[in-house]
Amino acid sequence: MDFHPTEEQAAAAGLAARIFSDLATHERLVATGTGSDAELWKALTAAGLTSAVEEIGLLGLVLLLEEQGRTTAQVPYAATCAYGILPVAAHGSADQRARLLPALGSGDAVATGAFPARGRITAEDGRLTGTAPTVPWLRDATHVLVPDAERALWLVRTDAPGVRTSPVETTAPWSAGRLVLSGAEAERIGSDGAYEHTLAAARTAFAGLQAGVCAGSLDRAVQYTSTREQFGRPLSTNQGVMLRAADAHMDTEAIRVTTYEAAWRIDQGLEAREHALTAAWWASEAGKRVVHAGQHLHGGMGADLDHPVHRHFLWGRQLDAYLGCGSELLAELGASIAEGEQV
Structure with missing residues (x-):
């Protein structure tokens, strides 16, 4: 095992530390309330710290998330990377990677996940039905990664027909929401495993x-x-x-x-x-x-x-x-x- 960061990982972590410390101040966090800081999110994506996750891997992402955690910065960074960029890069088809990764990397798309699977959502012919009571950063999300009762992965757009979201307040101000699916059309991501x-x-x-x-x-x-x-x-x-x-x-x-x-x-x-x-x-x-x-x-x-x-x-x-x-x-x-x- 080698936990020493690569040059690229260390550089990304250093840049993240500067952006978070400069913009995720106590005063800005108070003003943001339970929402997300749009300016900070724009700064992170413009600096390439979202798209960089494809190159620096999960260990690199962990280093960046440590910097977010130090400041409790109100942005959907962890969710977009863990439930968007990484699974699409690892399990998506060539078409899905070409279509989704640029938007996720630029911040034009925001992902989250209804994880872990609780057997509440079923899939039939590519349409999802069920409820996820609390999904982090759902209020910011354009896409939700949803596991069904058989533990297959589906990606659903939050603006698709049959998708309803409503705000949910959690212990931490994570812009969370309740996801209700009623025959919502979705696309499969990956296969077994x-x-x-x-x-x-x-x-x-x-x-x-x-x-x-x-x-x-x-x-x-x-x-x-x-x-x-x-x-x-x-x-x-x-x-x-x-x-x-x-x-x-x-x-x-x-x-x-x-x-x-x-x-x-x-x-x-x-x-x-x-x-x-x-x-x-x-x-x-x-x-x-x-x-x-x-x-x-x-x-x-x-x-x-x-x-x-x-x-x-x-x-x-x-x-x-x-x-x-x-x-x-x-x-x-x-x-x-x-x-x-x-x-």
Whole structure:
């Protein structure tokens, strides 16, 4: 395994860090509310950071999503890449790649996914029927990647006949929505195995986003406790504060290293289902601990709903729920391991 980024991956991550830090400021995030920042999205796509995912792979995307997570930037970047660019590039036909990838890369099209499959949507003769209660960034999306009850992948346009969307508020302001399909026409993406590959890649991508959320929360906590004094000395000099911050740092690194491993294996075409589940479990369980620690280390300031660290708390809890919560992921991982031992 080689987790060292390539020159192209490092350059893309550096550019993303500059764009997110310049435009995803606390003031802009407050003004954006539960919507997405159109100017920031335009800046990312104009810089080529969306289309670049085809070249830098999943590990490169994870590096970029860490930068988004650090600032909790309100753009549909993770969803468009995980449910649009990567699955179309990996499983789409030549016509689908030629037709869809340029629009997704330029930002003219925005993708999201009704994942994971819950058996709520059925397909018959290329038409979909069913409901996905909560789809992240659906309010921004032009296309939704939908797995049916048989775990085949379908791409449906949000403006197609038989498609209805309505806003849904989630813990984090992710421009989410409810998707209702009534015989909606869709196009098949890939064949057998496309769903499992896409699910593993998406879990890994959102685990990378969580690594960034945790790193951003911890950075804020370190800055606060290093400058906030109590009884004539910084809070950071107290042993209890140091131990809590150290635990949060180790949890964040565990999320990062398991995510890097899963991403690297997927990029290399290796079996990675259990590695993606492991990364998702760490992102869910450890991520929850880290964002709680970030608020706790801010003391009374952490209870302020308008404080920047609260956004990290909301995103961390939302990612915990979206990835499936630790117990659910652990049960799936255990079943997968047991199934492998029986083969």
